[in-house]
Amino acid sequence: MGAGRLYAAVAAGGFRRYATYRVATAAGVFTNTVFGLILVYTYLALWDVRPHLGGYDRAQAVTYVWLGQACLAALAIGGGGVEDELIERIRTGDIAIDLYRPADLQLWWLAGDLGRAVFQLLGRGVAPFVLGSLLFPVALPSDVLTWTAFLGTVLLAMLVSFGIRYLVALSTFWLMDGRGALQMMMITGFFCSGMLLPLNVFPGALGDVVRVLPWSSLLQAPADVLLGRAGALGTYLFQAAWAVALLLAGRLLQSVATRRVVVQGG
Amino acid sequence: MVDGGTVGEGTPDGADAVNAAADGGRTAGAGAGGGFIELDRVEKVFAVRRRTGLLRSERREVRAVDALSFTVARGEMVGYIGPNGAGKSTTVKMLTGILTPSGGRLRVAGIDPARERTRLAQRIGVVFGQRTTLWWDLPLIDSYRLMHRMYRIPRARYRENLDRCVELLELGDLLDVPVRQLSLGQRMRGDIAAALLHDPEVLYLDEPTIGLDVVSKARVREFLRDLNAERGTTVLLTTHDLQDIEQVCSRVMVIDHGRLVYDGPLAGLHEAGGSERVLVVDLERELPPIEAPPARVVRVEGPRQWLAFPAAQSAAPLVARIAAEHPLVDLSVREPDIEAVIARMYAATAPVTPP
Numbered sequence: 001m002g003a004g005r006l007y008a009a010v011a012a013g014g015f016r017r018y019a020t021y022r023v024a025t026a027a028g029v030f031t032n033t034v035f036g037l038i039l040v041y042t043y044l045a046l047w048d049v050r051p052h053l054g055g056y057d058r059a060q061a062v063t064y065v066w067l068g069q070a071c072l073a074a075l076a077i078g079g080g081g082v083e084d085e086l087i088e089r090i091r092t093g094d095i096a097i098d099l100y101r102p103a104d105l106q107l108w109w110l111a112g113d114l115g116r117a118v119f120q121l122l123g124r125g126v127a128p129f130v131l132g133s134l135l136f137p138v139a140l141p142s143d144v145l146t147w148t149a150f151l152g153t154v155l156l157a158m159l160v161s162f163g164i165r166y167l168v169a170l171s172t173f174w175l176m177d178g179r180g181a182l183q184m185m186m187i188t189g190f191f192c193s194g195m196l197l198p199l200n201v202f203p204g205a206l207g208d209v210v211r212v213l214p215w216s217s218l219l220q221a222p223a224d225v226l227l228g229r230a231g232a233l234g235t236y237l238f239q240a241a242w243a244v245a246l247l248l249a250g251r252l253l254q255s256v257a258t259r260r261v262v263v264q265g266g
Numbered sequence: 267m268v269d270g271g272t273v274g275e276g277t278p279d280g281a282d283a284v285n286a287a288a289d290g291g292r293t294a295g296a297g298a299g300g301g302f303i304e305l306d307r308v309e310k311v312f313a314v315r316r317r318t319g320l321l322r323s324e325r326r327e328v329r330a331v332d333a334l335s336f337t338v339a340r341g342e343m344v345g346y347i348g349p350n351g352a353g354k355s356t357t358v359k360m361l362t363g364i365l366t367p368s369g370g371r372l373r374v375a376g377i378d379p380a381r382e383r384t385r386l387a388q389r390i391g392v393v394f395g396q397r398t399t400l401w402w403d404l405p406l407i408d409s410y411r412l413m414h415r416m417y418r419i420p421r422a423r424y425r426e427n428l429d430r431c432v433e434l435l436e437l438g439d440l441l442d443v444p445v446r447q448l449s450l451g452q453r454m455r456g457d458i459a460a461a462l463l464h465d466p467e468v469l470y471l472d473e474p475t476i477g478l479d480v481v482s483k484a485r486v487r488e489f490l491r492d493l494n495a496e497r498g499t500t501v502l503l504t505t506h507d508l509q510d511i512e513q514v515c516s517r518v519m520v521i522d523h524g525r526l527v528y529d530g531p532l533a534g535l536h537e538a539g540g541s542e543r544v545l546v547v548d549l550e551r552e553l554p555p556i557e558a559p560p561a562r563v564v565r566v567e568g569p570r571q572w573l574a575f576p577a578a579q580s581a582a583p584l585v586a587r588i589a590a591e592h593p594l595v596d597l598s599v600r601e602p603d604i605e606a607v608i609a610r611m612y613a614a615t616a617p618v619t620p621p
Binding site: 005006009010013016017020021093094096097099100101102103258259 | 359362364366383384385387388390392394397398399401402403404408411412415416417444
C-alpha cells in the first residue's frame with residue numbers, strides 16, 4: 001500500500017516533469033507530423049508498386065505510419081526516455097543519491113518512465129494521429145473493445161520498452177559512458193520494432209527472427225491488435241513474457257551493478 | 267609523523283615559520299560511551315586496471331581506506347577532513363551502505379549498512395554539496411511530498427518537520443519555485459531540508475557549503491548547530507572549509523591516504539601539528555637576532571624581527587623579557603594558520619597510527 005503510493009507519486013512526478021516543457025512538446029508534435037507525412041507518401045508509393053505488401057492494404061499501411069508516429073516518443077523506440085537521465089546519473093555518480101533512498105532503483109525508474117510515457121502518448125501521440133487520420137484514408141476499428149485491447153498492448157509495450165532501456169542504461173556501470181550503447185539501441189529499436197517498415201513485410205528467416213525479438217512488442221504488436229490482425233490474448237502473452245524476462249534481467253544486472261561496481265565521482 | 271623543519275621562505279605568514287617538533291601518536295576525544303557509528307579496522311580496496319601495452323593490462327590494488335577505526339557517539343558533531351582522494355567519500359559511501367567494505371567491521375546504529383541499506387536509509391540523512399536529491403524540473407514542494415511518501419512519515423510529523431525547516435532555512439517563498447530556478451544556496455538549503463523530514467538520527471553532509479556565499483554558509487552552519495542542540499542529531503561533515511569545522515564541530519578527524527592521522531578537538535590540531543605562533547617585534551634600530559629561548563628568530567628585516575615560539579606557550583613572559591632587554595617600539599602576535607598546519611599534516615608521508 002505505502003510502497004504503491006510512493007511509486008504512484010514518482011509516476012505522477014514523471015508525467016508532470018515532461019508536461020513542464022510545453023514548447024518541447026509542441027516541437028515534438030510538429031516533428032512527428034512531418035515525419036508522418038514523409039513516411040505516408042513513401043509508403044503509398046511503395047504500396048502502389050506492391051499492393052497488399054505484408055498483407056496490408058493502403059489504408060492499413062497509412063494507419064500503421066500514424067500509429068508509429070504516435071508511439072515513437074511514448075515508447076521511446078529510438079531512445080529519449082528516462083534512460084538518458086539514468087545514464088547521466090551513473091556517469092557522474094549522482095546515482096549515489098538514488099541508492100541512498102529507501103526505494104527500489106528499478107521500480108523507481110520504471111514508475112518515472114511510465115509517467116513520462118503516458119504524458120508523451122497524450123501530449124505527443126494523439127495530435128499527429130488524429131491529424132493523420134483526418135488527412136488520409138485510414139483503417140480504424142469501430143468497436144470499443146478493440147480500442148481497449150489496443151491500449152492494453154500499448155501499456156505492455158511501455159513495460160517492454162523500459163525493460164530494454166534499463167538494461168542499456170545499467171551497462172554504463174561497466175562502460176562508464178552510455179553514448180555507444182544508446183546509438184546501438186536507437187538503430188536496433190528503429191529497425192526491429194517495425195518503425196521503418198512493418199515487420200510483416202520482412203521476408204524469410206529475417207522476418208521470423210525480428211517478429212519474435214522483444215522490439216516487435218513495441219510497435220508491431222499494438223498495430224496487429226489495432227488493425228485486427230492478431231488476437232489480444234496471444235499478443236498480451238507474448239509481450240508480458242518479454243516484459244517479465246527483461247525486467248528480471250534488469251533486476252539481476254542491477255544487483256550485480258550495485259554490489260560490485262564503483263560509484264563514480266567523489 | 268610530521269616532517270620537521272620545512273620553513274617557507276620569505277612569506278610573512280606565521281605558520282610558514284613553524285618548525286615542527288613532531289612526536290606522533292597523540293589523539294584524543296574519541297566518542298565517550300556507546301558508539302553510534304563504529305568502525306573497526308575497515309578497509310576498502312579497489313582494483314584498478316592500467317594499460318601497459320596494446321593488449322596487456324596491469325591489475326593494481328588501490329587502498330582507498332586502510333584499517334580505519336573510529337567511534338562516533340550519538341549526538342556528536344564531527345568534522346571529517348582530508349585532501350582530495352584521501353578516502354572521505356569512500357568512508358561516507360561505506361557508512362551509508364552503497365559500498366561494501368573489503369575488510370573490517372562497520373556498524374551504524376547497530377546495523378551493517380551494506381547488508382541492510384534500505385532499513386538503514388530510514389534512519390540516516392545524506393546531503394551532497396555537489397549533487398541534489400531534488401526533482402530538477404518540479405517545484406521544491408513536490409520533492410518534499412515525495413519524501414513524505416518515500417519515508418512513510420506520519421502526516422503530523424511531516425507537517426511539523428517541514429514547517430520547521432521552512433522557517434529555519436527560510437524556504438517559504440521557494441516552495442513553489444522549480445528547483446532548476448533556485449540559486450545554489452537556495453538549492454542547498456532545499457536539499458538539507460529534504461534530508462531531515464524523516465527525522466534521521468545521523469546526518470552525513472558532504473561539503474554542504476561548497477560554492478556558497480558567506481551569508482549562505484553562515485545560515486547553513488547555524489542551522490546545523492540548532493539541529494544538533496534541539497534534536498540531538500549526530501552530524502558527520504566532510505569539508506575543505508575549516509570554518510565549517512570551527513563553527514560547527516566539536517571534534518575533527520583528519521584522514522589521509524585512507525588512514526586517520528588525527529582525531530580530537532580542533533584546538534588540538536595545533537599541538538598535534540607542532541604549530542608555533544610568531545611574535546613580530548619592531549626595534550628602534552637594526553640589531554643582531556634576539557636570543558630568547560625557546561623562541562627563535564626566523565627572519566630579520568631591518569629593525570623588524572620575527573620570533574617563533576610553541577603555540578601552546580604564553581606570549582607574556584617572552585614579551586616581558588624582550589621589552590626589558592631590547593629597545594622595543596612595537597609588537598604583534600600572529601596566530602598559527604590552521605590551514606597550514608593541516609596542509610603540512612597532509613604532506614607528511616608516514617601517517618600517525620590511530621589509537
